[in-house]
Amino acid sequence: MARGVTDLQSKKPHIVVLASPGMGHVTPLFEFAKRLVLLHGCHVTFLNITTEASVAQTQLLHSPNLPPGLSVVDFPPVDLSDMVDDDASPLTRLSINVQQNLLSLKSILLEFHKPQAVVIDLFCTQAFEICKELSIPVFMFFTASTYLLAFTLLLPQLDRDVAGEFVDLPAPVQVPGCSPVRTQDLIDLVGNRKSDNYKWFLHHLSRVPMADGVFLNTWEDLEPVPVRAIREHAFYKKILTAPVYPIGPVIKESEPVTETGAECLTWLDEQPEHSVLFIALGSGGTLSAEQLTELAWGLELSGQRFIWVVRAPNDASATATFFNVGGDKNDPRTYLAERFIERTRGRGLVVPSWAPQLSVLRHRSTAAFLSHCGWNSVLESLSHGVPIIAWPLYAEQRMNATTMAEEVGVAVKIVAEETAGKRVVGREEVERAVRMTVEGEKGKEMRRKARELKQSAAKALRNDGSSNGYESLARVVSQWKVNGKI
Numbered sequence: 404m405a406r407g408v409t410d411l412q413s414k415k416p417h418i419v420v421l422a423s424p425g426m427g428h429v430t431p432l433f434e435f436a437k438r439l440v441l442l443h444g445c446h447v448t449f450l451n452i453t454t455e456a457s458v459a460q461t462q463l464l465h466s467p468n469l470p471p472g473l474s475v476v477d478f479p480p481v482d483l484s485d486m487v488d489d490d491a492s493p494l495t496r497l498s499i500n501v502q503q504n505l506l507s508l509k510s511i512l513l514e515f516h517k518p519q520a521v522v523i524d525l526f527c528t529q530a531f532e533i534c535k536e537l538s539i540p541v542f543m544f545f546t547a548s549t550y551l552l553a554f555t556l557l558l559p560q561l562d563r564d565v566a567g568e569f570v571d572l573p574a575p576v577q578v579p580g581c582s583p584v585r586t587q588d589l590i591d592l593v594g595n596r597k598s599d600n601y602k603w604f605l606h607h608l609s610r611v612p613m614a615d616g617v618f619l620n621t622w623e624d625l626e627p628v629p630v631r632a633i634r635e636h637a638f639y640k641k642i643l644t645a646p647v648y649p650i651g652p653v654i655k656e657s658e659p660v661t662e663t664g665a666e667c668l669t670w671l672d673e674q675p676e677h678s679v680l681f682i683a684l685g686s687g688g689t690l691s692a693e694q695l696t697e698l699a700w701g702l703e704l705s706g707q708r709f710i711w712v713v714r715a716p717n718d719a720s721a722t723a724t725f726f727n728v729g730g731d732k733n734d735p736r737t738y739l740a741e742r743f744i745e746r747t748r749g750r751g752l753v754v755p756s757w758a759p760q761l762s763v764l765r766h767r768s769t770a771a772f773l774s775h776c777g778w779n780s781v782l783e784s785l786s787h788g789v790p791i792i793a794w795p796l797y798a799e800q801r802m803n804a805t806t807m808a809e810e811v812g813v814a815v816k817i818v819a820e821e822t823a824g825k826r827v828v829g830r831e832e833v834e835r836a837v838r839m840t841v842e843g844e845k846g847k848e849m850r851r852k853a854r855e856l857k858q859s860a861a862k863a864l865r866n867d868g869s870s871n872g873y874e875s876l877a878r879v880v881s882q883w884k885v886n887g888k889i
């Protein structure tokens with residue numbers, strides 16, 4: 404294992420950041436690590452779980468231009484074949500992967516002469532005991548919405564009180580101090596309480612209160628109600644005694660751009676201002692063959708310009724590329740009708756697997772984002788003032804989509820029809836949502852609101868002495884310095 408930190412004796416706090424595999428966690432924690440180094444004078448070692456890491460993750464963490472003071476240390480690969488069945492659920496697989504890697508955490512931390520703090524995500528909670536033994540404080544960086552945090556902190560109680568499945572409850576789940584969650588919007592990890600997925604989820608979130616502090620990837624203008632609830636509501640004050648720090652939006656500021664990515668940006672350069680719909684379903688999102696065809700038709704019927712990040716269809720799973728994103732060299736011509744590509748040539752661009760999302764969202768030609776509403780995608784879109792067509796697929800994306808559409812007013816939700824037990828979004832619905840968002844009045848209103856949030860996001864991160872994300876993080880770093888006698 405390479406040891407990258409060369410100057411651990413310097414008068415800077417040394418912080419270890421540990422993320423579970425998957426771009427949705429690695430990206431914000433890595434960005435957080437960079438901020439600690441560049442803005443707050445810390446040394447950071449980012450621990451990289453290489454087992455089952457995607458190509459995109461490896462590219463991000465092994466990019467050549469890391470700022471001095473930030474090191475990436477790879478865990479050696481672990482053989483999971485005897486420990487996890489091939490058909491294990493994603494969270495089971497991920498949790499066992501993390502567990503096996505963390506067997507060496509104690510020796511790593513000792514080798515580092517005990518850092519001032521360890522920052523983890525929700526699925527690395529095995530680190531709590533190890534750090535406690537070494538008297539190292541552990542902070543949690545919650546990568547999803549604060550609304551989801553509020554719901555998850557309630558889950559242990561729901562688990563005790565509710566007899567059947569949560570999805571069968573006759574009424575929405577009342578979340579203290581926040582809007583109720585409709586059962587159809589519940590995070591899919593709680594959809595089957597007998598599943599290993601659920602048990603792992605409950606295990607990890609029951610341990611959030613063990614953290615010495617929780618960083619929230621949000622800002623108050625985006626989620627005023629959940630942030631207030633977590634801070635002030637008696638229910639949360641009782642179970643989460645550690646302070647919470649809204650420090651968001653923590654999103655990537657740059658990204659590796661491949662040759663295909665560069666071509667996509669050149670194409671955007673040639674399009675009129677605010678004219679292009681960007682379609683990307685996160686690092687894991689895939690559609691069924693039927694859904695892919697309907698989306699293609701809807702895009703064509705809408706007559707709007709688009710960039711579409713496409714992946715080979717998968718009828719069995721909506722998260723088919725979660726662990727190998729960026730690695731599947733797919734050829735859209737094998738699954739998209741040749742005529743579709745021909746007919747939309749010049750007006751639409753099809754990009755296989757992966758596009759430089761951040762660069763596309765900040766481009767002047769981009770008008771709207773058809774997104775699965777992963778939290779990072781939501782933050783990236785709003786930080787650039789781009790309204791959303793919400794097409795949630797898995798995890799907590801339905802909750803995010805509902806909040807963005809019904810409370811924040813920056814999204815329109817796509818409506819799926821149920822036929823013969825299958826939920827499919829028809830071409831007319833795609834056409835309606837795209838037209839409405841790119842050229843309609845509703846789209847203008849959503850864009851206005853998204854731009855307001857863009858301004859307030861920038862304000863939350865400004866180093867101007869006001870009470871905001873920058874100041875919150877600065878206060879924690881000062882505390883680390885005091886505790887470490889630095």
Ligand code: UDP
Pocket residue numbers: 426427428430655658683684685686687688712756757758759760761776777778779780781783
């Ligand atoms: N992403 C990207 N290009 C793509 C698809 C996704 O750069 O073609 C990035 C996106 O910018 C975001 C992350 O992948 O940072 C997806 O995270 P999110 O939380 O939105 O969804 P998840 O992948 O966890 O479902």
